[in-house]
Amino acid sequence: MIRAGWRLQRTETLVTAGMLAALALLLIPTGLQMSSAYHHDGLSACLSPNASFGCGRAVESFMSRFSGIYSLAGWFNFVPALAGVLLAAPFLLELEQGTFRLAWTQSITRGRWIAGKLGLAIGVALSAALILTLLITWWRTPFVHLQGRMGANVYDFEGTVVFGYALFPLGLAAALGAVWRRAVPALIVSFGVYVGVRVFFDSWVRQRLVAPLTATWKAKTSGPDLSHAWVLAEGPSGPSGHIIPFHIGPCFPGRPRCTLNPPGHYMHAVYHPASHFWPLQGIETAIFAGVALVLLAFAAWWTHERVA
């Protein structure tokens, strides 16, 4: 079963490997470049709180030099999504083209066949997620030193979430395709749904998974260290911590809170500190992977019981 399943999933596995290889071709040279620039400029010395004054400029020049490639990272989100839906294809094509009638009348039961097919897809998806995570984590190391890993561009590829991101589209496509019995439309719809869910999750859900910290401090004093934090809101406030909307510009009656200088004497911030990284990752991974496993179990059950 395993060897037969491998052969029937070969194209999809090769395409996934090809995507990862193309990514490695892009990331390995630029990663080496970044790493050597980081060490050459002695940026690690800038990480301590009492870093020299020249550090700011050095960090800035490093950032601007690599900002182009850095901003590409958002696109890498499509890799686990594409791999996930693609790896559902062998399962769905089997149902669509009727070859399951051939497979299920060989000497193994349909239960084993379904478990084998989905198991192989899950295995490749998780392997791809692992490689992607290791590759990007290595690549981003200098940036992570400087900025932490709470920013969406980094958070999305480190820790454990990528496993969830790769399984979820696989489960979605398998469940949808098992019921719909049309492979290509199911894959396209699953991909679209996945992108929608991710955008909603990144922009709305994630910040609510763990209660953020709040801090109010006197303006012009050093507040909490937000350099490696995910700052949800930050601004001048009253002593109680309510952020005051203000306008900078000419003052005239009818603009009550207008001021030439920021008003209150306090600053307020709502943020996830770097220490929230693992709790957020854990919860988010559990949600995506959990939903994915439920969807995969549903696809397996539906196929086992309802397909003839």
Added chain:
Amino acid sequence: MSTGLALVADGLGKRYGSKWALRDCTLEIPTGSVTALVGPNGAGKTTLLQLAVGLAEPTTGSVRVLDCSPRADAQAMLPRIGFVAQEHPLYRGLTVRETLDLGRQLNPGWDEALASERIERVGLAARQKVGKLSGGQQAQVALTLALAKRPELLLLDEPVASLDPLARREFLTSVMEVVAERGITVVLSSHIVADLERVCDHLIILSHARTQLAGPIEEIVSSHRLLTGPRSDPAAVARVHNVVRASHTERQTTLLVQANGHVYDSSWELHDVDLEEIVLAYMGQREEVAA
């Protein structure tokens, strides 16, 4: 086989939604027979075969294949049957060789020598992609895959429907060779009767989701008679014999009957009928049955 029966259906029925695909199907297929399952499209032939191989589960009744329940004893039954589904589905992206490898990997009883020898005999190259083969060649690959399992029972669903007359003849010849060599039980469904008489010794006519007739072809042919006579009411004949079809012209009545013994009434002229005509008559009954 302890019972001498390869397949036993008892009150077997399958409903999809509100539509019965097969209903009250009770029949027995003896071991060693070559049985044709005939009937118009939509008569329930595919459903019966899918129930027999465990692809579908019965709504009512039961089916036993080689003394196994196809779904509950799948692990025990599957290695003992060979099945070629309608339109002989195959993995189109695989080569002939890879298809056979798949068969070997999925079947512990795989007979590699038989598979290679058959592929060579029907003139297929191992490196050809299955998707690029003609319909007849694909049917041969599918048949090879089913035969190399060394099944005791071979079930073929409309194996020749999509083939041209030459490929159809070649395919049926292949089946006959296998029967002659190995003496396995074969069930094959078709809506074309013409070629089957050459291959099969048993016949089951399905129509309108029900079994209309089942038995050895020889008995079926010998028990049916065509009666022609002056136009009259067939009621008298129907009291003794089973009138399958009655047709009338202005002056003449023609009856196709399943004779219960001899037909003594001298007002009727007796003729033999061939199998095709009998099958067509039973298929034509569907409206009356439905009413």
